[in-house]
Amino acid sequence: MYAPATAELPVVVIGAGPTGLAAAAHLVGRGIEPLVLEAGPRAGAAVRAWSHVRLFSTWAEVVDPAAEKLLAPTGWTRPDPASYPSGGDWADRYLEPLAEVLGDRVRLGATVTGVSRAGRDRVVDADRERQPFVVRFVHADGREEQLLARAVIDASGTWATPSPAGGSGLPALGERAAADRIGYRVPDLKDPAVRARYAGRRTAVIGSGASAFTALAYLADLAKSGDGGGTHATWILRRGLSGSTFGGGTADQLPARGALGLAAKAAVEEGYADAVTGFRTEAVERDAEGRVVLAGEDGRRLDAVDEVIVLTGLRPDLSFLGELRLGLDERLQAPTALAPLIDPNQHSCGTVYPHGHRELSHPEPGVYLVGMKSYGRAPTFLAMTGYEQVRSVAAALAGDTESADRVELTLPETGVCGGAGLFDAPAGDEADGGCCAPAPQLVRLGAPAAGGEQAGDGERTAGGGCCGS
Numbered sequence: 001m002y003a004p005a006t007a008e009l010p011v012v013v014i015g016a017g018p019t020g021l022a023a024a025a026h027l028v029g030r031g032i033e034p035l036v037l038e039a040g041p042r043a044g045a046a047v048r049a050w051s052h053v054r055l056f057s058t059w060a061e062v063v064d065p066a067a068e069k070l071l072a073p074t075g076w077t078r079p080d081p082a083s084y085p086s087g088g089d090w091a092d093r094y095l096e097p098l099a100e101v102l103g104d105r106v107r108l109g110a111t112v113t114g115v116s117r118a119g120r121d122r123v124v125d126a127d128r129e130r131q132p133f134v135v136r137f138v139h140a141d142g143r144e145e146q147l148l149a150r151a152v153i154d155a156s157g158t159w160a161t162p163s164p165a166g167g168s169g170l171p172a173l174g175e176r177a178a179a180d181r182i183g184y185r186v187p188d189l190k191d192p193a194v195r196a197r198y199a200g201r202r203t204a205v206i207g208s209g210a211s212a213f214t215a216l217a218y219l220a221d222l223a224k225s226g227d228g229g230g231t232h233a234t235w236i237l238r239r240g241l242s243g244s245t246f247g248g249g250t251a252d253q254l255p256a257r258g259a260l261g262l263a264a265k266a267a268v269e270e271g272y273a274d275a276v277t278g279f280r281t282e283a284v285e286r287d288a289e290g291r292v293v294l295a296g297e298d299g300r301r302l303d304a305v306d307e308v309i310v311l312t313g314l315r316p317d318l319s320f321l322g323e324l325r326l327g328l329d330e331r332l333q334a335p336t337a338l339a340p341l342i343d344p345n346q347h348s349c350g351t352v353y354p355h356g357h358r359e360l361s362h363p364e365p366g367v368y369l370v371g372m373k374s375y376g377r378a379p380t381f382l383a384m385t386g387y388e389q390v391r392s393v394a395a396a397l398a399g400d401t402e403s404a405d406r407v408e409l410t411l412p413e414t415g416v417c418g419g420a421g422l423f424d425a426p427a428g429d430e431a432d433g434g435c436c437a438p439a440p441q442l443v444r445l446g447a448p449a450a451g452g453e454q455a456g457d458g459e460r461t462a463g464g465g466c467c468g469s
Contacts, residue, residue, distance in 0.1 A: 006131075006132045006150045009148050009150040010032075010033045010035040010149055011034050011035070011150055011152070012034075012035050012036075012037060012149040012152050013027075013153045013155060014037055014112050014135075014153070014154045014155060015036070015038060015039075015154070015155040015156040016036050016038035016040075016044065016095070016099055016106050017045075017047060017155060017156075017157055018371070018383050019157075019372070019386035019390060020153070020156075021036065021067060021095060022387050022391075023155055023393065023394065024036050024102055024105060025066040025070050025102075026064075026391050026393075026394035027394050027397070028070065028102070028105075029066050029070075029394070030394050030397070030398040030400075031398070032397060033105070035107065035147070035149070036102065036105060037111075037135070038107065039156075040109070041108055041140070042096065043091070043095045043096050043098070043106060044095035044096065046157055046159035046160070047087045047091045048088065049087075049185070050185065051088030051091065051188075052088070052188040052191075054084050054085070054086045055085055055090065056084070056210070056259075057084070057383060057384070058082055058083060058084055059079045059080060059083055059085055060078075061382070061384050062085065062090060063094060064390075070098065070102070071101055076097055079093055109139055110145075112135060112156070112320050113136050113320050114135075114320050114322075115133060115136070115154075115321055115323065116134050116323035116324065117133060117134065117364075118133070122322070122323045122324065122325060132148040133150070133366065133367075134146055134148060134149075135152065151397055152366065153368050153393060154321070154367070154368065155370050155386070155390070156317070156373055157373055158314035158315060158316050158317070158373055158375075159314065159372075162184040162312075162315075163312040163315055163377075164310065165284065165312065166280075166282065167282065167297055168280075168297075172283050172284045173282065174283050174284040174285055175284045177284075178286065181307055181308055182284070182292075182307075182308045182309075183307070183309050184309075184310050185311075186211050186218065187309065189219075189222055195222070195228075197307065198219065198307060199222060199227055199228045199231055200230040200231055201230070201232075201307060202234065202305040202306050203219060203231075203232070203233050203305060203306065203307040204234045204236055204305045204308045204309070205234070205311065207236075207309075207310065207311030207312045207313070208238070208239070209311065209313065210257070213260045213261055213263065215233075215311060216233055216264040216267045216268075216272075216273050217260065219231055219232075219233045219272065219273070220233070220263070220266070220270070220273065223272045224272075232272065233267065233272060233273035233274070234273065234274050234302065234303070235264075235268065235273045235274065235276065236276045236302075237279065238279065239277065239278065240277045240278055241275060241277055279294075279298075279300065280296055280297045280298075281295070281296060282296055283295040285301075287304045292304060292306070292307070293305075313379045314372070315333065316369070316377070318333065321367075324362070324364045325363040326362045326364065327362045327363050329343075329376065331377075332375070332377050334376030335360050335374060337358065337359040337360075338359040338360060338375075339376070341355060341359070342375055343378065344378055344379055354388065354408055354409040355389070355407060356404060357392045357404045358405070360374055360389060360393060368393050370386060370389045370390055371386040371390075374389060385409065388408075392404045392405075
């Protein structure tokens with residue numbers, strides 16, 4: 001597959017997050033030298049940006065076996081497998097130690113700006129596959145550098161490119177001008193400055209996934225606290241309420257994920273949040289007092305709010321891959337063979353099959369998008385999916401096709417059915433489409449709900465179940 005000179009080059013891994021570091025661990029285990037380029041100042045920089053949010057996966061589900069094998073000789077021990085780490089825990093107790101074991105195979109403050117074939121732009125066919133990859137990056141001090149690689153694994157994720165408030169996929173008119181009142185992350189309400197921003201105020205939360213659930217639950221907790229009186233949320237959904245809106249509840253095989261949806265349901269039912277359905281934001285305006293007024297495509301204008309939290313998903317940054325020949329689905333921007341398995345227009349329960357190097361390959365041999373980036377704009381992902389992806393990819397790069405093709409992964413079911421393609425259907429029709437579980441019932445949670453942030457352990461559906469496996 002590789003010319004002799006190319007075979008001696010490292011495999012460049014872009015991103016020192018959970019999937020990127022796992023890729024490096026699997027490559028080391030295969031006797032292949034990795035070089036990890038991380039834009040942030042520390043390993044797991046994106047995960048650290050949501051360090052206050054708890055995952056809905058346990059420690060047992062977010063530690064990669066090959067990584068643990070590297071860590072074991074150092075005296076590292078896995079935290080309680082049944083407990084739930086926060087993003088900060090995950091970074092401090094697993095990602096940072098793993099990066100330290102990998103040593104100078106991880107370069108920090110290195111932002112990749114371009115990837116191509118040596119001496120070949122995107123157009124040139126001649127002898128293309130025998131040429132190494134050129135990976136160009138910029139250091140934190142502005143210095144540019146480039147190196148050659150035998151293969152490139154892009155595990156840079158999607159954290160840096162959140163989707164906008166606009167229902168069309170474009171920023172809403174006036175969205176950029178109102179940046180002082182708009183956030184795109186789940187707020188850390190333990191931070192006094194952040195807490196003061198939301199306490200006693202009205203906040204619009206736009207989105208319908210795990211991050212939106214988390215924000216609603218956090219704001220409801222703030223409203224119940226001594227310093228949060230008057231805090232209220234307006235929850236804005238692009239579709240109607242149905243039995244599946246709040247997830248699978250007790251039918252979810254990840255209990256903390258089910259509890260998170262129930263906490264959001266409680267926020268609505270207890271009056272700490274109002275739900276506005278079928279609303280697609282077209283414009284962001286200001287009233288006379290400078291508060292934000294959201295205008296919809298259907299002409300509706302909502303009551304003014306003090307703050308807006310936009311949690312409408314994430315999307316991949318493909319700008320530095322423009323000279324490569326990628327095969328991407330026109331809707332999801334995910335690898336063409338993977339896209340049908342994860343298309344949210346069709347799937348939200350047990351219909352994602354195990355996948356590996358074949359589904360992740362591109363017309364440009366030796367390039368793989370893995371981890372959250374492999375899902376493109378599909379909204380849900382679990383760390384264990386990324387770990388299995390890179391195990392398969394590392395085996396393929398080592399020439400062990402048998403192992404690479406032996407992809408086995410059982411993912412926990414959400415307990416919810418019905419794709420996002422139904423969001424224009426009447427609420428009753430959408431509810432009738434569910435088959436995995438009845439509507440979740442409101443329960444009192446014994447502890448704060450565990451939240452899964454989109455940066456590293458977003459929700460993912462399962463193989464098996466009643467929806468088409």
